[in-house]
Amino acid sequence: MIRALTLRALTFWATTFFASAITASALAQQVLRVTTIPEEAATEQVRKFGPLTKYLERTQGMKVEFIPVNDYPAAVEALVNKQVDLVWFGGFTHVQAQIRSGGKIIPIAQREEDTKFRSVFIAQKNSGITKLSDLKGKQFSFGSQSSTSGSLMPRSFLLEAGIDPERDFKRVAYSGAHDATIASVVSGRVDGAALDITVWNKFVADKKVDTSKVDVFFTTPPYFNYNWSVHADMPAAQREKIKAALLALSMDNPEGKEILTLNRATRYIATSPENYKGLETAGRSAGLIK
Incomplete structure (x- = not known):
């Protein structure tokens, strides 16, 4: 009788323990x-x-x-x-x-x-940069090295245009983020840069960038x-x-x-x-x- 009670108690304890463990999990x-x-x-x-x-x-x-x-x-x-x-x-x-x-x-x-996403290339209005080939010999910033719209696709379109960033730019920088990319051009730390078109449009809409001084000079073809x-x-x-x-x-x-x-x-x-x-x-x- 005692043994049966003990077994029932152990069974109840084990069932309760595992049920609690499952619930906790x-x-x-x-x-x-x-x-x-x-x-x-x-x-x-x-x-x-x-x-x-x-x-x-x-x-x-x-x-x-x-x-x-x-x-x-x-x-x-x-x-x-x-x-x-x-x-x-x-x-x-x-x-x-x-x-x-x-x-x-x-x-x-x-x-x-x-x-149908796009990237934009921006530069200061007084820089004389109006097309991709004008970037040769200039200081240029991408966003993060892993960014699609701030690095991969801009680089891809530059290469299609016969421009190798490491060979043709005076300096290549990576800002790390699209807002920092815009700031690098506004401040004059670089001559041109590429970024996500939606971030650029948001900055323009929110009046966080003066397009009379810095603006888009090239927009890429679309991509996913x-x-x-x-x-x-x-x-x-x-x-x-x-x-x-x-x-x-x-x-x-x-x-x-x-x-x-x-x-x-x-x-x-x-x-x-x-x-x-x-x-x-x-x-x-x-x-x-x-």
Whole structure:
């Protein structure tokens, strides 16, 4: 009798212990960790993605943490190593993450604007720079070395025009972020630079740059760019639920309008890995992918 009671007690204890462990594990997983490539200052990232974080908490039914990273490679490593669950990548960082992970990164949504994205080249109005060939012998700044719109594609179009930055520029700099790129031209630290067209348009709209002194002298042809990506190990149901929430954002309601406007988007649409093959080709041609 005592032995039977002991066995029942042990069974009850074990069942309770494992149930608690499973519950604790489930609760530990109820946090969606989000980050983004740091294309702008950290304060701007937090401001821009704050409303989206709250929206995802509501639609996903779990806590969402926005975790800023220091540089573009850190965003790549964070998703590859599953330290975060959802990342806003540039097209090139998405490609880098795909290569680093052995093809385990899944793009789930992009802005409609990202299907025909462009970069702009800017210079001071009194610099005499009016076309790409005028940059020869000048000091030039890209953004981050891992930036699609601030490095990879501008470099690709320069090479197409017969201009090798390392050979033809007096100095090549990397600002690290698009807003810093603009500042480097405004201050005269460099003669010309390339950056994301949407960041430039935002600076112009917000009157943060005087276009009578610094303006665009060349706009690139279109290419695919940014996306939201997840790791392939994320459960398919969760991935689809996040994707559905992003695609449901609409300019027709206050919440959607705020989020989309902050993200410089009109709406999100579905995307696929095939859309970024051209960027991988460009990266290899430019020597940025070995």
